[in-house]
Amino acid sequence: MELTVVDLATGRDPAARALDRALAETGFAAVRNLGIDAGTLERAFDEAAGFFHADPSFKARFAYRSAAENFGYQAPGEEYLDPAGSPDLKETLTLRNLLHGTIAPERWPSAAFGAFMTAFYRDCLAAAYRLLRLLATVLDVPEDFFVHCHRGENVTLRLLHYPPLPADAGQLGAGAHTDYGMLTLLFQDNAGGLEVRDAGGTWQPVTPVADTVVINAGDLLERWTNGRYRSTWHRVQPRSDGRERFSIAFFVDPDSATRVKVLPGCLAAGEAARFAPITAGEHVQERLQRSHEAAVRRPRP
Numbered sequence: 001m002e003l004t005v006v007d008l009a010t011g012r013d014p015a016a017r018a019l020d021r022a023l024a025e026t027g028f029a030a031v032r033n034l035g036i037d038a039g040t041l042e043r044a045f046d047e048a049a050g051f052f053h054a055d056p057s058f059k060a061r062f063a064y065r066s067a068a069e070n071f072g073y074q075a076p077g078e079e080y081l082d083p084a085g086s087p088d089l090k091e092t093l094t095l096r097n098l099l100h101g102t103i104a105p106e107r108w109p110s111a112a113f114g115a116f117m118t119a120f121y122r123d124c125l126a127a128a129y130r131l132l133r134l135l136a137t138v139l140d141v142p143e144d145f146f147v148h149c150h151r152g153e154n155v156t157l158r159l160l161h162y163p164p165l166p167a168d169a170g171q172l173g174a175g176a177h178t179d180y181g182m183l184t185l186l187f188q189d190n191a192g193g194l195e196v197r198d199a200g201g202t203w204q205p206v207t208p209v210a211d212t213v214v215i216n217a218g219d220l221l222e223r224w225t226n227g228r229y230r231s232t233w234h235r236v237q238p239r240s241d242g243r244e245r246f247s248i249a250f251f252v253d254p255d256s257a258t259r260v261k262v263l264p265g266c267l268a269a270g271e272a273a274r275f276a277p278i279t280a281g282e283h284v285q286e287r288l289q290r291s292h293e294a295a296v297r298r299p300r301p
């Protein structure tokens, strides 16, 4: 499946219209000229490779402690993005809420790594704000409506590594899931493996498009728009060809206290809201807990 390309260099209104169409049709888009420097992105992948290729005992020093904190390293088999399925084969370093001075120095593999990732996170958030402002124009809310409720408390940078394991029947690199929040930015190498479930229920491999960033709508954006934008199911196939895969996800999730209620502009006259209002923090925590508790409830296969 070729994702619709949304080029931010085409100007505000054309870009907003293209973004609206892509999110309404598939929930996914490939964004060009998002404003992330190519050299910075390359370094982010290099830093991720350096970390994931380190000794398991080193990585374990930065272990993920709880879904409430949502920060730290998880080895392959620790997370179930599909809580009803097998554990994911990926390993991850999750970096949440980097701009508010809450991260203790010992939680970082090194001070330089922490400084770089914090700067990269800031760049990603600025890029995400450009998209949030475009969405505000199409959804007929004040320009900073979404920016104001994404100050960063739940905004999360996540480094992912899919090791080159032999194919393992029934077990995925990342299990089938929808994303929990507003939007996700996904940077990937050219290894492929990402699949999106189309409207007919068929899994479609997503062809990587050079110099674009994949974005997708999450559950809360689906709720805000009364389903106009779909929080589309996706998954990642395991690496079975001896190659490894790296990706970097940036989850743009609303601050916990945000009340997510269907926007009036997304309801036609007389149309009922399909979703009850919900608090963002509760939804995101509930989804995080489920994907992590599966590992506690069930023995490893």
Ligand SMILES: O=C(O)CCC(=O)C(=O)O
Pocket (backbone or CB within 6 Å): 160, 174, 179, 186, 188, 194, 234, 235, 236, 247, 248, 249
């Ligand atoms: O690694 C990828 O390409 C996708 C990962 C993903 O969907 C997620 O972490 O939510």
Ligand SMILES: [Fe+2]
Pocket (backbone or CB within 6 Å): 177, 178, 179, 184, 234
């Ligand atoms: Fe995802």
